[in-house]
Amino acid sequence: MTMENEQQGMQQDQVAQQDVMGQLKKIRSSLRALQDAVILLNDDDSLEWWNQAAEDLLLLQSNDKGKCIFDFITVPEFRQYYQSMTKPNDGVHMASWRDPKRYLKCELTPFGDEKLLIIYDVTRLHHLEQMRRDFVANVSHELRTPLTVMMGYLENFSGQPDMPPHWQRGFELMTQQTARMNRIVNDLLLLSRIEIEETHELHYIDMTKLLTHIYDDAQAYNTEYNHSIHLQIDTYDGLYGSEMYLNSALSNLVINAIKYTPKGGNITISWARTSDGCQFSVEDDGIGIEPQHIARLTERFYRIDKGRSRATGGTGLGLAIVKHVLYQYDANLQIESTEGKGSTFSAVFPISHVRTAAPL
Structure with missing residues (x-):
């Protein structure tokens, strides 16, 4: 009985392996038919398998298996995306290294112990x-x-x-x-x-100085609202980027908090170090936002209450500006809000853009 059981087990394993191989063949056949380039990468970033579109795009040959992907895609934006994965959901857009008029989008997805790289032509x-x-x-x-x-x-x-x-x-x-x-x-x-x-003029941004300036402007704007505004700076770390655009984005968040908080409210502006970088936050005890609106707040001209927005002088573009500025810093806009209790808008900057001191 024991020998028979072992033989049956071996036969079942063989059938299972054949099924797996059959499924893999189907998957690879499907991927070969795609017009988008598909590349399977090992955990050491070497080429394992690719479809015909990838072969045409990267001019790959059969003996290129095992070579590093960076030998074929030399664009700095791709290397930065691949190594940091700061925007894995969006991928990375870049001009083709062979034809500047052609634009590509690369998306990297975990695939078991390997990685699947898909390159789309988005020209x-x-x-x-x-x-x-x-x-x-x-x-x-x-x-x-x-x-x-x-x-x-x-x-x-x-x-x-x-x-x-x-x-x-x-x-x-x-x-x-x-x-x-x-x-x-x-x-x-x-x-x-x-x-x-x-490209913008990039330089060291003294966040203590910038936030003090934003705080002073907020106090001037606050005259008719009579809010209690607090500035809390827990780190002297700065950022590397464009001060003009960053000032516009962060000021938008502060002015919104002032406008949408009933008179006599409390607003806290803070700058702090996190485990992954630095975070700017604006917290208020204002009217709050219903959950169904939060995901759409950064859309152009999207308004929760059109009448109130016009009454406060809003254009419906402030948070869209914030979103696009933060994108340049690989930063995320996080929104936490409870209707009737208040909101917290936070800009989370990755460590790659944080600077501990101004360059000499």
Whole structure:
């Protein structure tokens, strides 16, 4: 009986192995048919297997098996993404190393003890996105001149002492709406610059100095709200990046907390070191946000309460600006909120962008 059981067990193992091999053959056949490049990598970053699209893209040959992936993809953005995996869900976009007009997206996924690298050709999507950015930037720029003329004339006419009262109200409304449109145009232009500019003037940012400046501006803005605003700095660590854009993003978070907290509230601005980097937070005891809205807050022109947003002078672009600025730092925007109790908006910066002191 023992020999028979062993033979049956061996036969079952053989059948199971055959099933596994059959499934693997099907998977590989399917991957070979894909137009996107698929590469299976060992844990030492060497090539194990690839499909025809990957062979065409990287000019691979049969004797390239076992070679390092970095011998074939030399783009610095890919190496940084591969090694740090700071944005694993988004992958990394980059221009092709052979054809600068061609754009690729790489996504790395754990595959057991190995890694699966998929490379998509996103040239068409990249061009469409570029067209959208250029369109928004050009339209926003063209609107500035007529808006400036309109605002100038409205300011002159509104100050006339002999203007009839019923006309005065109309001019006040036109002045308010043109000012609001001007804020929207300015935010759109800022957002377009952040998206279009691939390089910025990067330097050491003294966060203590920057946050003190943001705190002083917040106190000036706080005059009509009468909030109690606190600044808490627990580390002298700074960041490496563009101070102008970072100032805009962090100021947006602070101003939002002031606007959406009932008068006499408490707001805490903090900067602290974490195990993975540094974190900027703005905590308030304001109106809070319902859970279903949180995931969409960084969308352009998304508003929870359109009437309240217009009343507070919001453009619906502030958090979109924050999102795009933080993306340049590989940072994440974390939002915690309870309706009726308050919210905490945190910008979490990875250690790769943290600097302990200004360079000499």
